[in-house]
Amino acid sequence: MGWTHSTDTETHEMWIRPEFVDGIGTSASTVREGVTMVGVGDQSWRPAGEVVAWRVVCDCEHQTQVMDPTRSQWVSSNQWVRVPSPSLEDVAAGRIFADDDATPDIGDRDEVADAAKAIWRRHHIRLVDVDEEISLALAAHRAAAVAIDVAITRGRRAGRTWEQIGRVAGMSAPGANSRWKERIESPAVADVVDELDAMITDLDGQVITAAERVGLSSIYQLATRANNGHRPSIADVLTMAARLRPAPNE
Numbered sequence: 001m002g003w004t005h006s007t008d009t010e011t012h013e014m015w016i017r018p019e020f021v022d023g024i025g026t027s028a029s030t031v032r033e034g035v036t037m038v039g040v041g042d043q044s045w046r047p048a049g050e051v052v053a054w055r056v057v058c059d060c061e062h063q064t065q066v067m068d069p070t071r072s073q074w075v076s077s078n079q080w081v082r083v084p085s086p087s088l089e090d091v092a093a094g095r096i097f098a099d100d101d102a103t104p105d106i107g108d109r110d111e112v113a114d115a116a117k118a119i120w121r122r123h124h125i126r127l128v129d130v131d132e133e134i135s136l137a138l139a140a141h142r143a144a145a146v147a148i149d150v151a152i153t154r155g156r157r158a159g160r161t162w163e164q165i166g167r168v169a170g171m172s173a174p175g176a177n178s179r180w181k182e183r184i185e186s187p188a189v190a191d192v193v194d195e196l197d198a199m200i201t202d203l204d205g206q207v208i209t210a211a212e213r214v215g216l217s218s219i220y221q222l223a224t225r226a227n228n229g230h231r232p233s234i235a236d237v238l239t240m241a242a243r244l245r246p247a248p249n250e
């Protein structure tokens with residue numbers, strides 16, 4: 001059993017902990033003389049029949065650059081109480097029926113696993129990811145600003161007047177001119193446009209829509225940043241694009 005979630009610096013492993021009236025179990029189990037036993041620390045066991053509840057637990061490891069990783073444990077405040085009959089079971093309401101054999105591996109049941117993962121994500125992992133989310137959003141914000149510069153540079157190269165650009169941007173010709181003229185004349189922006197154009201040309205045969213160009217431009221910025229300021233390869237950009245897209249099963 002165990003589900004993991006990793007960021008650049010953290011690893012989280014979730015599991016479902018069996019609990020007794022007077023103590024907690026481990027993820028280990030064994031069978032002794034036909035009786036299913038649940039681990040309670042090193043090499044100690046109690047009969048699975050004594051399990052009265054389960055709880056979602058996460059073993060968290062934070063990687064630091066100078067020292068050994070720091071370890072901590074998160075324990076959900078939600079508890080599933082073990083009920084004596086299948087008719088009393090309601091996983092969403094915190095009631096689970098399990099015979100003794102099924103008690104140690106309750107997470108093998110899809111319904112329980114899904115509920116456990118939902119609790120883990122909602123109350124723990126979502127908060128773990130928040131720092132990464134802030135940093136990615138700020139990077140995306142800066143990347144979007146560059147994407148605007150890139151698009152306007154393209155417009156100017158295609159012969160658009162400031163009046164035409166201003167109309168699209170909802171401002172006057174002098175307004176558009178004073179806002180972007182200096183920015184798009186900087187060599188840095190010109191380089192990015194050249195590199196993106198080279199990249200788009202290399203994706204030969206594919207029709208790149210305006211929305212995709214903006215996306216590519218933003219992701220290019222993020223990939224450049226991830227690459228310590230050096231020009232990323234097309235493969236790096238496409239890998240990052242795939243990573244930023246939500247996975248189908250999430």
Ligand SMILES: [Zn+2]
Nearest residue numbers: 012058059060
């Ligand atoms: Zn954790």
